[in-house]
Structure formats: structure tokens, C-alpha cells
Amino acid sequence: MSDSNIGGEASILEERRRKLEELREQNIAFVNNFTPANKAQELHDSYGHLNKEELEDKKITNLSVAGRIVLKRVMGNASFVTIRDGSGDIQAYISKNNIDPDLYKNFKSWDLGDIIGIDGNLFKTKTEELTVEANSIVLITKSLRPMPEKHKGLADIEIKYRQRYLDLMSSPDSKEIFVKRSQIVSSIRASMIEDGFLEVETPMMHSIPGGAVAKPFITQHNALDRELFLRIAPELHLKRLLVGGFEKVFEINRSFRNEGLSTRHNPEFTMLEFYAAFATFDGTIDFTKNIIQSASAAIGNNDEIQWDDDKIDLSNFSIKTLNNLVLEHNPELSIDDLTNLEMLTSYLKSLKVPFKESWGPGKILLEIFEKTVENKLIQPTFVTEYPVEVSPLSRRNNENPAIADRFELFIGGKEIANGFCELNDPDDQAERFKDQAKAKADGDDEAMGFDEDYIIALEHGMPPAVGVGIGIDRLVMMLTNQSSIRDVILFPQLKS
Structure with missing residues (x-):
């Protein structure tokens, strides 16, 4: 000024x-x-x-x-x-x-x-x-x-985000985005309740970071004199409720990940997570699609929407495997290369992607996918058959134990949802927790801790289930045609 x-x-x-x-x-x-x-x-x-x-x-x-x-x-x-x-x-x-x-x-x-x-x-x-x-x-x-001046509005983008009240006061268009956000969340909640899900609340402070692979925020509980972690995801607590006898639960929750700021990332964000006992993998894909279509209709969208430069058809969702997508977009690779650690490492180096020597073929394959495929998935695409190595809470596939019964939904080149058949074998889960704990000891800040109580819960028996997480902020970005996550969060985190 x-x-x-x-x-x-x-x-x-x-x-x-x-x-x-x-x-x-x-x-x-x-x-x-x-x-x-x-x-x-x-x-x-x-x-x-x-x-x-x-x-x-x-x-x-x-x-x-x-x-x-x-x-x-x-x-x-x-x-x-x-x-x-x-x-x-x-x-x-x-x-x-x-x-x-x-x-x-x-x-x-x-x-x-x-x-x-x-x-x-x-x-x-x-x-x-x-x-x-x-x-x-x-x-x-x-x-x-x-x-703010009527015709100039808030020319300073920093003021727009730091003093959101001025943005809302002077811009009906900005205000309308947040009205639509509320309508989208209401539609999601209605879809869940109509399908028989119970809305629950789980802790936001955890004694062990878990539920996702991400770096946590750390805080201190003075009275207990112990370290606590802000919730990365509510997953492990929600699945404890399946053990306890609830068969369909969901939470629209705030989660926290200690990562960088970008147009797609805010360290504090909103997610829908739901878990359904005895559900099928294919049926959950359909249900996830219906949640998104209903939310879009709730704010008056047609089947075809605009998101940045892309026209997206929400009436047509495809399903493709991760392997096939990597091969489609990387013709230099063959199907045999996708399990060859030496070949994958060499190819990743050629893409100039930083990597760690401790990574296995599954992790490297995922890095190749994220570098060469993800941003090309413009139309709604469910990607399936992820390596178990990068799916520490997912159930192994019966026919191929190297892959997980997992899907991720991409729209507009961005991940919108992540879902999988839940791992309910306590011994398999304990081994994967050990792998995560080893990775953490080797310096991986995003690896999970070993949650012994969760293993005890699984030992009591958890029914087969499918769980899904949907990023509400990115979903609102897509459905309201916004380029930055800051435009759909009322009070985003900003640099000092």
C-alpha cells in the first residue's frame, strides 16, 4: 500500500x-x-x-x-x-x-x-x-x-485471503463459492445418511501418527507430559468402530499434514471418510461416483462442467489399472519392467525424480505414475491395482498378493478420492506396521508408527470392509471451477 x-x-x-x-x-x-x-x-x-x-x-x-x-x-x-x-x-x-x-x-x-x-x-x-x-x-x-473500491475490488490477493471478510463483503462471487461449498457438504452428508451410514466423531489428537502416509504436526500435552500428533486421518479410529459393531460409519473431518503450501495443498483440510462392513469393491466405486454426481447436481451443475481449461463429463467414469496407465504413457517400458527394480530405478533417474535407495519397485512405480500419468487423467478415472508396498492399510488381492484392492479417483489431473478393501488380518497388518516403523527409523518422516492397540483391535476380529476418503476441498474446487485451494477455504494458511 x-x-x-x-x-x-x-x-x-x-x-x-x-x-x-x-x-x-x-x-x-x-x-x-x-x-x-x-x-x-x-x-x-x-x-x-x-x-x-x-x-x-x-x-x-x-x-x-x-x-x-x-x-x-x-x-x-x-x-x-x-x-x-x-x-x-x-x-x-x-x-x-x-x-x-x-x-x-x-x-x-x-x-x-x-x-x-x-x-x-x-x-x-x-x-x-x-x-x-x-x-x-x-x-x-x-x-x-x-x-474495498467497488470496481477494483481486492486487487491484492494477499489481502483477499488474509482478510477474507473484505473479500466476502465486496465480492458476491466469492461469497457464492462458500455458499456452494456448504451445499456440497450438505449433499454429501445426505447421501451418507440416506444409505444408512452413522455420522461419528473421532479424536483430532493422536498418541501415534497413523491412518495415512504423511508428516504429522506435533504438539505437547502438558498435564500428561507427553507428545501428541494432530490427526493425519481418522481411519484407524473409524475402523475400530467396525470392530465394535458399527457396520457403516462416516466422518466429515478436519485433518492436518505438515507439508508445503500450494494451489492444491493446505496443511489443514477437510475430508469425508467412510467405512462400510461387508461392502464390495465395485459397489463402493459406484457409490463414490454417485456421491460426487449428487453433490454436483446440488449446486445446479449439468453433467458437463468446466474446471480451468478442461471440460469434464461427470456422467462418464472409467476404471483403469495403474500398470496399464503407466505403460500407456511410458512406451519405453514393458510389462516385465514394472517389477524389475533395476529397470525402474534407471527409468526414474531418467525422469529426474529424487528417490531413496530404500525404495522398492512398488514405490518407484508409483513415483513414475505420479510424474508421467497423474496430470493427464482429466476425465473421471478410477485407478486400480496399486502395489501393496504403497498401500500399508489395504487388503491384498486374492489372485495377486503383490497388489492391493485399492482405487484412487482422478479428475482434472488431481486426486479426488482414495479407497480400498480394508486389511483385517492382524498379522499382515502388524508386518506392514513394522515396515512403516523401519522406514520411520531410517528417516522417513511420513511413515506411520506402530499402533499396537489397533493390532489388538484387529485380533478381536474386524469384518471385511471397504473404506473411502474424499478430499472435500478439491471436490469443491472442481465443482465450482476454482484453480486454487485457497479460493475454497475461508481462512487458508499463508506464508508470513
């Missing part, structure tokens, strides 16, 4: 504080006894279709609205203002002939950003704009700081 802008804002602040002090002296600052009976959008929906004469015949009187002044035109003895409430904008006509002249004189000094209340009647202007004709007005909240 330039020095002139700083000086200008300081002058505005000083002037508005003077006005506030006058209100304080009259004991009318920060009024708290005005309750509007009507919303702007409700009035538009109910009466916007009527013409001027039809509305006059209706005689819509005794309305009350409240909102922030976003536009003001003072014209001598009469003025127009546009106020914005939680639903939208409505114009008001304020005349010296209809309200107390002294009040009208005071009104002329009210500022953009002030929150006011209006009682009056409804009419349409000569230009057919729906308008409230005021017979009473009140200044409810004095705004001390100026709103």
Missing part, C-alpha cells in the same frame, strides 16, 4: 471516528434492537417478476430490511442506496418527504460500509428496479474503515 493510500485511509478513519463519537453522545451507537423481517433475495424472488403497475396493485407494505450500504446516490431531497444483506442486494429510496428531515440530514453523512435498517413499502422505479421506499431508517453499525 502506498503512503498516499495509508494517509487517505487514516484521514477516513479519523473522520468516521468523529461521527461515531457523535453517535455515542446521543446514545445511539451500535443499535441492537432492529430485527429485519425480510431478506433481499426473498423480495426479488417473490416480486421481481412483477412490473411496476402489478406491484402497485399488490400494495406490499410494512417491510423491513437491514444490510451494509454498498452504493449511495444523494440527490438533494431524495436519495438511493443499495444495501447488501446475507442473501444479496436490494435498493432503497429515501426521501426527505417520507422520513424526519433531521434524520434525512444525518443520513446524508452516513458512509459506504455502514450497516443500516429500513422500514418501508415495495415499489419499482421507472427503470423497473425493485426498491424499498423507506418510511423509517436507522444507523445500526458505524463502519470505521472504508470498503
